[in-house]
Amino acid sequence: MPQITRRTFFKGLALASIAAAGSQALIGCTQKQPLRKLPIPPLLAGTQEGNKRHFQLVAQQGESQILPDKTTTTWGFNGAHLGPTLIAKKGEEVHIAVKNELDEMTTMHWHGMKLPARADGGPHSPIEPGTSWEASWTVVNAAASLWYHPHTHGLTGLHAYRGLAGMFIIEDDTSAALDLPSDYGVDDIPLVLMDHRFLEDGSLDESDLPDLGLLGDTPTVNGITGAEFQATTCRIRLRILNGSNMRFFKLQFSDKRSFDVIASDTGFLQEPFSTTNIALGPGERWEIVVELEPSEEVTLESIGFKDNFGVPTDKYTPDFGMADHFELLSIIGPDSPGQDPKPLPGILEKAETLDIQDAPQRSFVLNTFSINDQMMDMQRVDEVIDHQGPEVWTVTNDNSDWPHNFHIHNARFQVLSLDNTEVELFQAGWKDTVALPPGASATLAVEFGYYPDPQWPYMYHCHMLYHEDQGMMGQFVIVEQGQQPAATVGAGATHNH
Template sequence: VDSDGTRVFRLVAQEGRTELLPGLTTTTWGFNGSYLGPTLRARRGERVAIEVTNGLAEPTTVHWHGMHLPARMDGGPHQPVAPGSTWRPTWTIDQPAATLWYHPHPHGQTEKHVYRGLGGLFLLDDPSAEVEGLPSNYGVDDVPVIVQDKKFHRDGRLDDEDDGNEVGLLGSTVVVNGTYAPYHEVTTERVRLRLLNASTARTYAFGFDDDRSFLLVGTDGGLLAAPYETKRIRLSPGERAEIVVTMEPQSVVHLRSYEPDLGSVAAPFAFGGNDSFDVLELRAARVLAPSPPVPGVLARLPEPDVPPGGRVTRRFVLQDRQINGKRMDMERIDEVVPVGVPEVWEVRNDDLVPHNFHVHDVQFRVLTIDDQPPPPELAGRKDTIYLEPRRDYRIALKFEDYVDADFPLMYHCHLLLHEDEGLMGQFVVV
């Protein structure tokens, strides 16, 4: 913490070697280490500054995914950090407690930079809305679970070449927090897992191997109004979920990814729709410390603000690496959005392949999917949603402040190959 109270973080992007497969090391990228980066953590109301140094041989950027902040601090494709130089964004945390993350966003290179290992969690706390009863002892009963799939060459080298798959890189090995076949020793009755799908292309459907139910307590932008008991949670690239699972002493359960329902895509098997994985083993100790029950009310979640009559203010159709018939152009502003005015965006995937939709700077709310209210897992604050083909997703969003007519923010598909190939647009808030 600086003399003026700013919480300062340092991130150095660098190349290193990591043993992602047992006994075999491979060249990887990480922040402050060889793979992934430290969990950053700050409180609502706190000023943060991040010194991002690029120790790689090529430019990269670092984007604060899910963060409400001025466009010039956002770390998108317009903010390359040259090799050897340092970029120092600073802003004040002004949003609810949430599991956010950070990752590179260099124009056309995001898939490779993330795949090689650049990324990390950015946890936000909100002392004014502390929830008693949620496990919150980091690393003990509040555990980050960064899920990524990888493919390897025979000699153990990370294989980061696209093999022509329409969605991008799909690997047959899953690592969690950069660890192969991971386990966590559980010492408490309840464990909160902060799941992040940090894969570049793969969508997961998380659940447990004995099919037990768990409580979904939070999504991308914060806690749900109330816990939702379920057995599966689907996460597409970039999405997060906080779940609480109850354990019995001396038991072993596995978090798995079941075959995800990708909606009416043309060939689900080609996009991972038939794949399942063991993700994380939970090994409970002989004696578990008691955990309080999860409270029935978690957060205040006001009705989303919408324009009169819920009128749709903008439409976005994703098709063929284009949004509304346009490929990403760094020099073109696609949308000019007025500050402080509620908007409804209608978003549609008109392809028969998986896409999702992410918007910078804002947490939105899903109003309807094909005119129906969203399921409970999509009823909270979201910044990324999976788009089942040929369905209309209406989302409510409002850009509260930080006007900047000259510096764009992005909306895009978070399947990173698609993003790199142009499935992205730019907007300014005025």
């Protein structure tokens, strides 16, 4: 880690600095600690009733062993930490009851899902302690690895950091027909990547670092440090989610082996893409397929961005951790070779491009904690979409020294171009979150779900959660042609809880 890192960490309160130093030492130790079995979040298929699927999620507090030798108080759904992996099929009607057994208000958002705004679970849908909130919608998304996390006004980062996050797998006819690893927890493995800081007693360090919020220094996979996965097959599929607050990961295997990227945030790529590394910023997902030799050992690492992601390395710029190198997950090949795996399907998904010939265009300029010079206001509707069909959004990171990214609710998009940056980022396929190095500008062809409703807004925001919570978010409503947004949106909330 470059020297500048420590200096930036130490700019904070004396207490925070001590904590950071403590965890630094701890990273060094994880190598010598015996590795622990990778936890697999339970698969929750809900209860089926015809074409309906009912889920129950209970947000609760518990005690976890994120670290091998310390106990940490965490939040989770239906358990102490993180949440189960939900699974549903395209075309099904899902009904989800979220009960809040915490002693603080939270919310629940279905990231990547196209759905009515009322069910989207944004900051307008608080779930008070002891109460339940219910969302239902018909799944129109194609097969993908989506996820769920709170979207509490000003507190999204803290709630996710404490552990409120889980994956939401959508299957469809395409995924069912493809010959891909799909035995959950066996050869189809969810990996929820996060990063934390710990105090000496093992509790989570919840102090915001200056300009960096809850950037962690200790990576976790499915809720633990030093995880190891013992494969039983020669081919595994990893559904990788970056659920961290602020960290960008650049993933590579320790022997730099090639792997195939098969899906982006919101669906399959048209065809597998072979590479040796892949980047993912907060909120993004990739699915990859990796081949293993019997009994071999290989480590999934985050290697840091060679060019520091375009972030200056001077003393004035906070250290976003872009050059950090971590070992994330040790993988051991199966005991025996088994059958030679067949080649991966050459075509995964049919080519689909949006007709953007006459599509309306909008532009969004991100700078520090604002978008188009404005910070989030619960009662200000920033954009009104009064038509069906795609739009072209240009999103510019106007900061020359800060990274950002951009997530749009109720939508999927294709990145048409990423300009004004030297950083090379693989951006193929359908996405819902795009990474923006300093100065970069992305042009997106965006397809929205069409559920006209003048009262309930959707969000677009930077998914670096400290930025979002500081106000880097805006609201849009989707209405019928010529319709105006309601005078009061959501349930009328105007302020931080």
